[in-house]
Amino acid sequence: MDVYWLDQAEADLPSQNDWLSASEAVRLDGMRFAKRHADWRLGRWTAKRALAAYLHLPSHPQHLADIEIRSAPSGAPEVFIANQLAGVAISLSHRGGVAACAVTLSGAELGCDLEIVEPRSDAFLADYFVTEEQALIERTATAQRSLVLALLWSGKESALKALRAGLRLDTRSVTVRPVAPALHGDGRAQAPALAAPASYGPKSWQPLQVVYEGGQVFHGWWQNTGDLLRTMVASPRPAAPIFLEATAHSVRSAS
Secondary structure: OOOEEEEEEHHHOOOOOOOOOHHHHHHHHOOOOHHHHHHHHHHHHHHHHHHHHHOOOOOOHHHHOOEEEEEOOOOOEEEEEOOEEOOEEEEEEEEOOEEEEEEEEOOOEEEEEEEEOOOOOHHHHHHHOOHHHHHHHHHOOHHHHHHHHHHHHHHHHHHHHHOOOHHHOOHHHEEEEOOOOOEOOOOOEOOOOOOOOOOOOHHHOEEEEEEEOOOOEEEEEEEEEOOEEEEEEEEOOOOOOEEOOOOOOOOOOOO
C-alpha cells in the first residue's frame, strides 16, 4: 500500500484565510489561545495542500476551501470535498512549528506523528513505556537515548491515531519495535540503526513495528532530520512513504 506524506512549516502559510471553508473560518475565529490557533491553521493548510496534490485537484484558495477536514465521533479526521465524504484516509500531526499530513486510500488504518528530539525525564520513561521499551532505552548509548525515546513515543502516537483513539488509550497498550525482526539470541529487539537520513527519498525511511495489546500489528516507518523525528504506521502494511510535492499533481485522480 502506498502512503503519501507532506510537511509544511509556518513560513509556508499564506497571510489570508480564503482557503478555509466558511465553517472552518468560524471555528478558527473562536479559538482563544494563540498556540492552538496557529497549530490548527497550519495543520489544516498542510492537509489541504497534501490532499490537493494526492487527488490531482487545483491548489487555488477557492478550490482548497472546498476541501474540509472534519472530526469523526472518535475525534479522527475525515475529509469532505464539496460536502461529500472523500475516499481517502488521512492523519495529521504538528510539532515545533511544523505540520505533517499522511494520506492514503480509504479503508486503511493510518497514523502519523512528529516529535522533537529532546531530553526526557526518567519519570517519563517509567510512566509511559512498557518493560521491553525501557530495556531498549537502557541498551542504547547515552548520546542516542533522546532520539530513541522520541522514536518510541512517536511510534506510540502514530499507532494510537491509527486505532482512532489517540491518547484516550494507555500508551502502554502499544509496544514499539524499531527493528523487528532483527533480534538478539534471546529474542530481544535490537537498538535501531540511527544514522540520520540526508533526504526525503524513500530510502531515507527506516522500518518499525507497533504491536497493540489486542494482538493487532501495525507496520510503519520512521525518519529523523535534524531535531525533528517523523513516524507513520498503517494497516495494511505500507511501502516507504512517498513525499508529496505540494505544487505538483499526484499520480492519483479523484474518484
